[in-house]
Amino acid sequence: MPIYNAPLADMKFILNDVFQAEKFWQKNENLAHLDAATAEAILEEMAKFSQNVTLPLNRTGDEEGAKYDNGTVTTPAGFKAAFQQYAEGGWIGLGADAEWGGQEMPKMLTVLSDEMLFATNPSFMLYPLLSVGAGMALNSYASQEQKETYLPKIYTGEWAGTMCLTEPHAGTDLGIIKTKAEPNNDGSYNITGTKIFITGGDHDLTENIIHLVLAKTPNAPAGSRGISLFIVPKFLVNEDGSLGERNPVNPGSIEHKMGIKASATCVMNFDAAKGFLVGKENEGLAAMFVMMNYERLSMGIQGLGASEFAYQNAAQYATDRIQGRSVTGAKSPDKVADSILVHGDVRRMLLNARANNEASRAFAVYVGQQLDITKFSTDPEAIKAANNRVALLTPIAKAYLTDTAFQAVLDAQMCFGGHGYIREWGMEQCIRDLRIAQIYEGTNGVQSQDLIGRKTIKCEGEFLAEYISEIRDFTNSLDAELNFIKDATLDAATEVESVTKYILEATQENPEFPNSAAVDYLHVVGLLSFAYMFARIANAAKEKEGDFYQNKIALAGYFVQRILPELSVRITKVKAGSEVIMSFSEDYFTHQS
Template sequence: MPIYNAPLKDMDFILNDVFKADEFWQANENLAHLDVATANAILEEMAKFSKNVILDLNRSADESGGAQFNLGEVKTPEGFKDAFNQFAQGGWVGLGAPEEWGGQGMPKMLTVLADEMIWSTNPSFMLYPLLTVGAGMAINDRASQEQKETYLPKFYTGEWSGTMCLTEPHSGTDLGIIKTKAEPNDDGSYNITGTKIFITSGEHDLCENIIHLVLAKTPNAPAGSRGISLFIVPKFLVNGDGTLGERNAVGAGSIEHKMGIKGSATCVMNFDGAKGYMVGKENEGLAGMFVMMNYERLSMGIQGIGASEYAYQNAAQYATDRLQGRAATGVQSPEKPADSILVHGDVRRMLLNVRANNEASRAFAVYVGQQLDITKYSTDAEAVRKANDRVALLTPIAKAYLTDTALQATLEAQMCFGGHGYIREWGMEQCIRDLRIAQIYEGTNGVQAIDLIGRKTIKCSGAFVAEYMAEILEFSNTMPDSTLKQAVVNVCGKVEALTQFVVEQSKSNPNFSNAVAVDYLHVVGLLSFVYMFARIHEAARVKAEPFYQHKLVLADYYVAKVLPDLAARAERIYAGADLIMQLPQDYFTAQA
């Protein structure tokens, strides 16, 4: 059976030793109510819930076929409803939500760690509250006071849930061509008509009401994305006293049959003149929805961390128990018929790759979470500006790089099992199937890379990257001389040159940025991870316990064995776009 034990000690180290969370919280009057003891207690409780309540449901939901659809209704897998009730009653839905609406007001740098544990143990389950939290953020940011009062408290008690409805059969990344219409009524409401696909948690039996956030176009709206508005469309209309009224004209037409996350209902939603209520201003809906989407994109990165951590723990345990062959240096366990496969260099290589990814990814998620907390809570205008720029730059890294490296890590963890990794009972094949979607939804990783290189780099002539590297170099100046410090400085120099090259080439070759975007994203990802290892190294080197000293070795391993990938990525960027764009379009469909 698969195992999972929350990495609480590493979480505490990252939070408190690397990023000095307690100092950060106490320095901000809006966060001073939180201290290390409270934060650790929250993480310990989430560790118990994740392991004891939802871990076993992950496999049973997958094997039973997941969410089931019948005549417009969705039944979640056995055990999900009870688990969700426990989750809601524990206050977990509103862990990071504003206290004024019934949330607990916890900072993002803490909630990313709580989220990781749920992603590790049951990603299908996580998707139900995840969309609710995102919808709540969009409503809190854009909606009227009356709308906030109507919907937000119910979200955070878990009585109601939320969705986001963007994609249509013909319209994925290009939302400017959506066809869903919003016809105004005399009472200020709108009739919403259209079909949305790939709607996570669009229909289910966990809550008494589902609140859909829907992108649609009003009559005579401007063409393209400038003409998109955002609407609240409840499954059940809400009466003036807050009770539920009649069923709205919205329902699930079917659910998708997917590769993974089978316990999560992915729905085709039909809006047949459903009553909706505009959120914010007309034709400004996309900006409102992106409040939600940027939150979801960081969450996808955390999904990657969760999967990779789960994969590592199971692979390391298997490698410890599996006896095959003898160590190249001589017998290590003479009392046994063979040595553990941990004596073999290739197995260690794979496990070290996975662990290095996990520790750097976790630190990076907390770092981005801290930047988000600065934007939300700081009263220093310049600090807020810098943090906003940093979040803009790093959101595509958090979504795409963390999920790209996580899938590679889970594949390497699976390889440690040999043939057993391909067998369902060991849990690895489900882990890989469930994780694959993280590279696809909320904007594919290729789209994230294009966003990074275009809007976040070329558009500002590399200013966001330059300011980020200035922070990294400033930190490196506090480090004693070491191979790691030199690596940080060298990488910054290479990324500076690459960024200048990217900005210049984009001026003369319109195909250039799109063709090299993924490689550039990985370059900035590698820069970010070596920065995280520098911060980990500096926090760990002053402590003598093996737990901390081993982190120094892992940092050196990363520099020697993983970071060299940057050179190959750089060569591909310098090679440009010409060879990619040279062949005619019909080459790709011509018979061999």
């Protein structure tokens, strides 16, 4: 059976030493209720839950899967009890406002608790994750009455939430959705249409499900400017808060997927279902993006969780597996062979995964801190700067963390050799479950286009310039003993600055250029971000004694020598332009001879 031990020491190091979280919290009156001891206790409790409750359900949930039968969806054995235990522990409302029963914990802490759940059971994690996201959208845009009706029940886990965007013909281009919202005399709307790929669209975990649905009212403007957001409950809610009649919103089927099989991904049919407008008409997309920015960071954390899980299992296997001898002589002469850790290529794969995990974890906490500033700070300038940083880094958090995690998981599987292809070792499921993280919440290609288009070209590189300024300010302060990471990070910042200028100029000449360069550019900014994270990690570790801290510095050195050089390759690809890509005719792609 696969193993998992929550990396609590690494998590505490990132929070306490790298980001000095307690000082950050205590300086903010809205976060002063939290200290390091409380944060550590929360992480320790989640470690127990993830290791003892969700991990044992991971493989069985995959094998049983969510099931659809005559309009009813059921989750695998054990999921309902685990969800009730999770809800009773207050985990759904961990980051929610106290007004609605939440504990108001900062995102830089909840990203770490989320990592443990994603590592042990991503299918399970998706159910409360969608509820949390729905709660965020409602808290930001719903009326006071709507908040009072829905939020407390969502955060106790009595009710769940969903996000209903995608339609059979409309994925990323939400402006062409067809779902209609016809107004009724009582102020409600009749919602009619079909949504697909709805995570947790129906299930047996809660007594009600609150769907947040994008639809268009009569005479709405064309495109995304005409989208409104509606609350469509599975069961209507009476004035006293009790459940009323069944709303005509039903699952038509569940998808048969490559992975996350225990997560019910539904086709949802709305047949004049009663819905209630959230916020103002034609402003629904703004409300949904409140939810989606957090969800996109969560997808990056899904990648981190999978990579940590895969690394731990691969490292244990490589330690136990004996095969061949070291080229410098037997390292275990009392055994018939040495462990495969004597082979440089096995170490390369494990170190790649370990470096990805440590940089990704730091980056997730960093982005979480920026989100905390936007939510809890009272300084308008700090909020503005953090909003810019979140806008720039959200596509990095989603796409770069899942791209690098997927490669890390593939490397981890390779360490097992043929056993990595066999179900009982857990690697093949890990790969299947992780693949979706590069696809949903906007594919990684779409995230790349967002970064290069809206977050770079549209603002003429302003967001990136602010980020690079911060990186330089920090890195220039490093001591001489860290020159290896200091010089590498500063050089990377200069290269990224230069290629960004190149992109801004090339786009003026050729409008097709950005789309062709987008993925490579996202990896360029991602590599710089990881260099920055390792600079912060090495700086926090340098004054400490013991192998744990010295290994942080050694891993930063590995990153500089073995991973960061990819930056120059990616820049070369960016500068190759779009001509060689766009020169092929459309017929070429279907012409077989």
